[in-house]
Amino acid sequence: MILAAVPAALSALDAGARGGPAKDVVAVNHAPRPAATRKTDDFENTPPPSSSVHALFDLDRPEAGPFPADRFTVADRSHNTGRRLNLPYPNCAVRVSDCEDLDVINTLDGFGLQTRLSIPFDGPIDLATVTDETVFVISLSSTRPGGEPGGKVIGINQVVWDPGTLTLHAEVNVLLDQHRRYALIVTSGVRDLNGAPVEASKTFRQFRRELNSSWERDRDLKRYRKALLDALKAARTLGIRKRDVVTASVFTTQSITSVMERIRDQIKARTPEPADFLLGQAGERRVQPK
Numbered sequence: 001m002i003l004a005a006v007p008a009a010l011s012a013l014d015a016g017a018r019g020g021p022a023k024d025v026v027a028v029n030h031a032p033r034p035a036a037t038r039k040t041d042d043f044e045n046t047p048p049p050s051s052s053v054h055a056l057f058d059l060d061r062p063e064a065g066p067f068p069a070d071r072f073t074v075a076d077r078s079h080n081t082g083r084r085l086n087l088p089y090p091n092c093a094v095r096v097s098d099c100e101d102l103d104v105i106n107t108l109d110g111f112g113l114q115t116r117l118s119i120p121f122d123g124p125i126d127l128a129t130v131t132d133e134t135v136f137v138i139s140l141s142s143t144r145p146g147g148e149p150g151g152k153v154i155g156i157n158q159v160v161w162d163p164g165t166l167t168l169h170a171e172v173n174v175l176l177d178q179h180r181r182y183a184l185i186v187t188s189g190v191r192d193l194n195g196a197p198v199e200a201s202k203t204f205r206q207f208r209r210e211l212n213s214s215w216e217r218d219r220d221l222k223r224y225r226k227a228l229l230d231a232l233k234a235a236r237t238l239g240i241r242k243r244d245v246v247t248a249s250v251f252t253t254q255s256i257t258s259v260m261e262r263i264r265d266q267i268k269a270r271t272p273e274p275a276d277f278l279l280g281q282a283g284e285r286r287v288q289p290k
Contacts, residue, residue, distance in 0.1 A: 052192060052196045052197070052198065052199045053121050053122060053123035053124070053125060053192040053196070053198050053199070054121065054122045054123075054198065054199050054200065054201045054246075055119060055120075055121055055186050055190075055198055055199075055200065055201065055204070055246040055247035056120045056121060056122060056201055056247070057200075057201045057203050057204035057207065057247050058203070059071055059203070059207070059215075059221065060088075061088070062087060062088070062118075063118070063120065063165070063167075064120055065120065065247070065249070066117075066118070066119050066120075066184050066186065066247050066248060066249035067117070067118045067119075067249065068111040068115050068117070068184075068249065068251035069184075069224075069249035069250065069251055070083060070181075070224055070227060070249075070250050070251050070252055071220075071221070071224045071249070072085065072086055072087050072088070073085055073086055073110075073252065074086045074220060075220070075223075076109065079109035079255070080109055080143065080144060080179045080255040081109040081110045081143040081179045081252050081253075081254070081255060082109075082143055083109055083110060083143075083252050084106070084107070084108070084109055085105055085106045085107075085108050085109075085110070085111070086106055087102055087105060087106055089102055108254050109179070109252075109254050109255055110178075110179060110251075110252040110253045110254030110255065111251050111252065111253055111254060112253070112254065113175050113176045113177075113178060113253055113254070113256065114171055114172065114175055114176065115251075115253075116169055116170070116171055117135075117137070117156065117169065117170045117171065117172070117184055118167055118168070118169050119135070119167065119168045119169075119184075119186055119247065120165065120166060120167040120168075121166045121167070121168070121198065122166065122201075123166065123192060123193075124163065124166065124192065124193050125161070125168065125190055125191065125192055125193070125198060126190075126191045126192065126193055126195070127159065127161055129189060129190050129191040130156075130159055130168065130170075130190060131189070132155030132156060132173075133187075133189060134186070134187050134189030134190045135156055135168070135170065135185070135186050135187070135190065136153055136154060136155055136156060136185055137153075137154040137156075137172050137176075137182050137183065137184055137185070138150070138151070138152070138153055138154070138182065138183045138185060138231065138234060138235060138238065139151065139152040139154065139176075139177070139180060139181075139182055140180070140181040140182060140183055140230075140231060140234060140250070141180070141181055142177070142179060142180045142181075143179045143180065143181065143252060144179050147177075147179075147180065148177075150180070150181075150234065151234070151237075151238070153238060154172050154173055154174055154176075154182075155172070155173045156170040156171065156172060156173065157170065157171055157172075157173055158170060158171045176253050177253065178253055178254065178255050178256045178257065179252070179253060179254065179255045180252070180253050181227070181231075181250060181251070181252050181253075182250070182251055182252075182253065183228075183231035183232075183234065183235065183248060183249070183250050184248060184249045184250075184251065185231075185235055185240065185245060185248050186198075186245070186246050186247045186248065187240065187244045187245055187246060188243075188244050188245075188246050189244070190246070197246075198246050199246060200245070200246040200247060201247070204246070204247055204248075207225060207228070208228075208229065208232070211225060224250070227250045228248060228249070228250050231248060231250045232245060232248060235248075
């Protein structure tokens with residue numbers, strides 16, 4: 001469900017933490033037999049390049065690709081981040097309350113500071129291979145001037161595998177900075193149940209290589225592709241090889257102190273009247289006895 005990935009209101013890793021299994025790994029609705037493999041073309045209209053499991057990468061539906069993602073935002077100069085959420089709506093005639101929630105959520109300028117990460121696959125994976133080295137988040141640039149530079153790698157915890165949708169969910173180890181861009185990176189260190197590395201989908205590989213004619217006409221998509229390529233370049237500076245990344249997304253966190261900042265600015269812009277202590281019943285100066 002889309003709303004589960006967005007809050008209702010909306011550090012580099014320690015040396016000892018990297019490489020260890022992600023914390024609190026659980027499976028929900030786990031069946032005795034592995035969940036049935038979904039074909040990649042169910043989501044991307046492309047045949048799977050091999051028999052291995054693939055990390056899905058859909059540019060039209062949040063639930064069929066790595067999420068959160070700025071693909072589901074639009075430009076908005078009135079916001080601190082320059083972005084505004086634009087999550088797609090379900091059938092509002094049927095899911096009225098969901099659409100009402102989205103009306104509010106889609107006014108925000110980014111995703112929550114601890115938004116749940118979701119990565120769908122077309123087959124079951126080995127949860128033991130989901131670690132801080134195979135699935136993680138990299139901090140990128142701030143959307144506000146004067147912010148700290150990016151480059152921090154942040155691990156994950158509270159990992160949940162949903163066999164019904166073949167989706168991996170997780171949270172980041174720390175509260176993210178506000179109005180900053182981040183990259184969600186998934187590597188081939190994640191394995192399927194046969195021990196084979198998870199592979200990138202054809203759509204993800206093509207998106208990294210070039211824009212097709214339909215993508216070329218979408219200005220927001222072109223902007224998102226550039227942001228994703230910049231994120232992959234940042235990952236390479238941290239020693240993550242391009243061929244090892246099987247899916248990725250770029251997302252922007254929302255501003256959480258904007259209201260307080262506006263109140264502060266309004267207070268600073270005004271000069272309060274001097275205190276006169278004329279609090280007596282007849283308007284005289286009132287002095288409390290010692």
